Structure formats: C-alpha cells, structure tokens
Amino acid sequence: MSEKALDPGRERYRRAASTATMNIVAQVIQLATGLISVPLALGYVGPERFGIWMTLSTALAFITFSDFGIGIGMQDSMSRHAGKGDYKGARNAFYSAFALVGVIVLVVMLMGYLIVPRLNLVSLFSLRSVESRADIAPAAIATIAVIVLGLLGGLVQRAFNAVQEGFLVAALQVFARFLSLALLFAVVRLQLGLPALVFAVGGVASCVLLLMGIPLLLYRQKWLSLNRQTIFATINRESAKGLLSVGVMGLGASVAIYFVNNSIPFLISSKYGAESVADFAVLMKLLAIPGMLLTYVLSPLWPAITEANQKGDLRWIRGAYRKCVTGCIAVAVVSSIVILLCAPFVIKYWTNSEKLVPTEQLIIASTVFMMLGFWNAVASTILNGLSQFKGQASYGLLLAIGAVIVAAIIPSSLSKEYIVWVINIGFALRCIFMQIEINARFAALSHKGAAYSKIDEPSIL
Incomplete structure (x- = not known):
C-alpha cells in the first residue's frame, strides 16, 4: 500500500512512532559509545587536557540558542506550508533559513579568527603541561568549527522533523556515533592531539547530517530541488522575516x-x-x-x-x-x-x-x-x-x-x-x-x- 493510500491520522502516528523509536535507539547507542569514549579520551590526553575538552564542550550547549530561533521558525514554517500543499512556501523557508544561518556562521568564524589568537588561553585555563599549552588554541578553533557545523546540521535535522521524517535523522545519528567512535580510536592510535579529538567527538554527527542528510532530504522531498534561475528568488526577505519573527x-x-x-x-x-x-x-x-x-x-x-x-x-x-x-x-x-x-x-x-x-x-x-x-x-x-x-x-x-x-x-x-x-x-x-x-x-x-x-x-x- 502506498503512503498516499494510508489514513492520514494513522500515517502521522506511524511516522511519530518510527521517529520516537529511532530517537531512543540513537540515545542508547550514544550512551554506550560515551561509556567507551570518555575513558579512552581520558587515558590518551590526560587529566589536564581532558579538563580543557570538558570546559570547551560546555560552549556547545549554546548551539541550541545561537541560531536565534531560526531553526524553530524554519521547522514551523515548513510544516505549515507543506501541510497545506504550499511547497513553494516550504522551500522558501528552508533556503531562507540556510541563508540567515549562513550569515551567523560567517560572523562566528570571523569572531573566532579575530578573538582566539588574542586571548591568553594558557593563563585563562592555568595550563602547566607543554602538550596542553600547544593544544589549547587549536582546540578552541576546533570547538568553533564544531559550533559552526552544529548550526548548519541543526537546520537539516529540523527540516527532516518538519516533514515528519525525523526517524531518518536518528538513523543517520546512529551511523555517526559509530563513525565518531572509530575516528576516536584513530585519533588515539595516531596521536593526533586534542583538536582532532574535539572534532571526532563533537563534529562528526553534524558532518554526517550535512554530507548525507542533505542529499537524502532532496531525494525524499523533490520539491526542495532548485536550479540557478530560482535559487535567488527562493531566498527572499519576506520568508526570512517570518522565520525570525516566529523563531x-x-x-x-x-x-x-x-x-x-x-x-x-x-x-x-x-x-x-x-x-x-x-x-x-x-x-x-x-x-x-x-x-x-x-x-x-x-x-x-x-x-x-x-x-x-x-x-x-x-x-x-x-x-x-x-x-x-x-x-x-x-x-x-x-x-x-x-x-x-x-x-x-x-x-x-x-x-x-x-x-x-x-x-x-x-x-x-x-x-x-x-x-x-x-x-x-x-x-x-x-x-x-x-x-x-x-x-x-x-x-x-x-x-x-x-x-x-x-x-x-x-x-x-x-x-x-x-x-x-x-x-x-x-x-x-x-x-x-x-x-x-x-x-x-x-x-x-x-x-x-x-x-x-x-x-x-x-x-x-
């Protein structure tokens, strides 16, 4: 039976149940891989650099708020427009959100480029070891990169949620957790340092969402496809204003x-x-x-x-x-x-x-x-x-x-x-x-x- 032939109410419950189940599976796997990754990372970098990592990781919590609600506005707008068959409006919301977050990403990268080299991070973290002093600035830059990737990857996740296909995001996250763990083992074995560890643990999931999630989303939702003639018409002021007001x-x-x-x-x-x-x-x-x-x-x-x-x-x-x-x-x-x-x-x-x-x-x-x-x-x-x-x-x-x-x-x-x-x-x-x-x-x-x-x-x- 095709999805179109299904009862709309039952189909909503089916999709919600699939997403909930995959979310729980992804969380269980995240907890399991976390039990492995934390002692592995601690044994490799030592207490001081591990403390740096944990401190820098607190900055990642701000990903939720640093897009100024654009992701929430995009999900709401896409859901509303797609729900009434207005796929043009949903497409406008999707690409306008990426344009707005793209501006934020550029600002964050510029601030990182200008501020990080001027901070006395060694004194700020009271670092003693030579390894920690060498790794602190690159690790801070790696954290900024993870934040930037998280902002963009979060939009992909919101887009899948908007079209009630969050279970696909959860499946991608399961794959990302295993990939992240494999890369962590590689970082430890090859002695690549704290910056590589920060990226392996924090940035892989967003990379998977961007590199695999976007093509999958465009394949599943044909109406999101664009050509060169329509891309600038799709990113418009009215749609961006609506995203910000709701966001x-x-x-x-x-x-x-x-x-x-x-x-x-x-x-x-x-x-x-x-x-x-x-x-x-x-x-x-x-x-x-x-x-x-x-x-x-x-x-x-x-x-x-x-x-x-x-x-x-x-x-x-x-x-x-x-x-x-x-x-x-x-x-x-x-x-x-x-x-x-x-x-x-x-x-x-x-x-x-x-x-x-x-x-x-x-x-x-x-x-x-x-x-x-x-x-x-x-x-x-x-x-x-x-x-x-x-x-x-x-x-x-x-x-x-x-x-x-x-x-x-x-x-x-x-x-x-x-x-x-x-x-x-x-x-x-x-x-x-x-x-x-x-x-x-x-x-x-x-x-x-x-x-x-x-x-x-x-x-x-």
Whole structure:
C-alpha cells in the first residue's frame, strides 16, 4: 500500500512512532559509545587536557540558542506550508533559513579568527603541561568549527522533523556515533592531539547530517530541488522575516524552560555551597531518564500536529492530545513510585556514598519537579504544533525569573528543599497558563465550525 493510500491520522502516528523509536535507539547507542569514549579520551590526553575538552564542550550547549530561533521558525514554517500543499512556501523557508544561518556562521568564524589568537588561553585555563599549552588554541578553533557545523546540521535535522521524517535523522545519528567512535580510536592510535579529538567527538554527527542528510532530504522531498534561475528568488526577505519573527518567539520559549531546568543547582550552590549541590545533581540524573524518554516520544508529534492543523483535522489533534495526557499520567505515576521507593538505594549503590543520598524531603520536592516537567512537555508539544510560541516565551520567562528571584532571597536558615519548592510553584504556574492557552485555542478552533477552520499563521499577540 502506498503512503498516499494510508489514513492520514494513522500515517502521522506511524511516522511519530518510527521517529520516537529511532530517537531512543540513537540515545542508547550514544550512551554506550560515551561509556567507551570518555575513558579512552581520558587515558590518551590526560587529566589536564581532558579538563580543557570538558570546559570547551560546555560552549556547545549554546548551539541550541545561537541560531536565534531560526531553526524553530524554519521547522514551523515548513510544516505549515507543506501541510497545506504550499511547497513553494516550504522551500522558501528552508533556503531562507540556510541563508540567515549562513550569515551567523560567517560572523562566528570571523569572531573566532579575530578573538582566539588574542586571548591568553594558557593563563585563562592555568595550563602547566607543554602538550596542553600547544593544544589549547587549536582546540578552541576546533570547538568553533564544531559550533559552526552544529548550526548548519541543526537546520537539516529540523527540516527532516518538519516533514515528519525525523526517524531518518536518528538513523543517520546512529551511523555517526559509530563513525565518531572509530575516528576516536584513530585519533588515539595516531596521536593526533586534542583538536582532532574535539572534532571526532563533537563534529562528526553534524558532518554526517550535512554530507548525507542533505542529499537524502532532496531525494525524499523533490520539491526542495532548485536550479540557478530560482535559487535567488527562493531566498527572499519576506520568508526570512517570518522565520525570525516566529523563531524569536520559539527561542524565548526554549530559554524560559532552560532557565527553569538549570537554575536550581546554581541557587543551591550560591546559598549553601557547591558541595550541597551534589546529592540534588545525582538525584536529577535519575529523574532525567523518564523525562528524556517522554520527550523522545512527544517531540515527533509537533510537526504532525502542525500538519493536521493546516488540514483542519481538529479531531485528530484532540485525539493525539488525549493520548499524550494519558501516557504522561501513566509515566508520571510509575516513575514517581519508583523514584520515591527506590532512589535512596539506587543512589547509594550507584555512588557508593552515603553523603550523596538525598533526604526524603528533597526526593519528594524533586519528584514533583519531574512531574511538572511531564506536564510541560505535553503542553508545549500541543502549543508548538499549533504555532503558539509567544505565550510560552512571555509568561514563561516572567514566571521563571520571578521564581528564581524569590528562591534567591529566601533565608539561608531554611533547607535547600525550599528552593526546589519555590521553583516548583513557578513551574506549576507556567503549566497552568499553558493549559489555559490550550483550552482557549481548542475552544476558538471549535467555534469556527464543525469543519474546523485552520490557523494559517503563528500567533504574534
């Protein structure tokens, strides 16, 4: 049976399930290869250069935000246009996004060229060994190269997600992980140094996406093909403006949730000392596992909901939402019971340290934080699919900042569990506002008639 003959709703679920499954497989392989690569790299470069690598790797986290939301805007625009059969508009979004990110790439490369040679990196990192002093500047340049490749590779991944073929990206990532591990062995055997190690571990996945993903995408989506006469007409100001307007909203939403998820360790450290973060950090490692799996299951539904929205299939969207809620509740109940009952024993066995076993109060507060994360994941999936970003960015940032300010001024005489509870309150308010927005969107769409009149453009209230 051809894909065109399949029921649209079932086809959306099939593609989402394929992507979720491949994402989980890719993550498992990444964890497995990480268990091999870290001791291998540590044994080769030694503690000092390994510390350089880990420090420079923190800069890679900014790839998510350094495209100014263009990737989010491109995915949303491509999904909306392709969903209603406007392949010209989807093509414009794709190539306009690459043009905009290309400008960012040039700026990043220029800054790296001008700034890195002028920095006293040896003093900044307090380096002692000759090998570290020789490798630091080339390793910094290699990190910039990895960031540049990540910006471009991220667009390829977003494009596959937009056309509901994220499972192909995950398959490419599986191949990239094995290739990266093979190159790491080659770097160690041939003694190629820290810069080569940085690229082998951090840059291979993006290279695979660019060199293999783009040809595969063009082959699968014939409407993306261009010729010399149409390429400059495809990259246009109007499309770029639309990408930026939506992307900034999406970026704001991402920054808001990033702020919520990463503020607690900083607050605990600043108020009670860095040592006080250890038990919470270990606990959050456990709590992140079910959240990560849930994210892999939900994220493929974002473009599916966008496509259903453009085709006026409100019934399918509501059905998908009910399934998400049901699944989320089931995961939350099971995960919470396991964490509350088993976390102390698992952490004690895992770390072999009584000091890292959190208190019962901290476990309860952190488990509530995990459950709120599940709620947020479902709500953001629906709102993202309906192209509703501004609310998440505006009230999301305000509530996150407000919660952090309140948590920062609570007396040090109170235990650190109170910090978690304050953040939980802000997080819960965010989820409540998102739920209100979802209900309002569904009501507005239903009000337009049983046939359901779609929303063509993202909300820019």
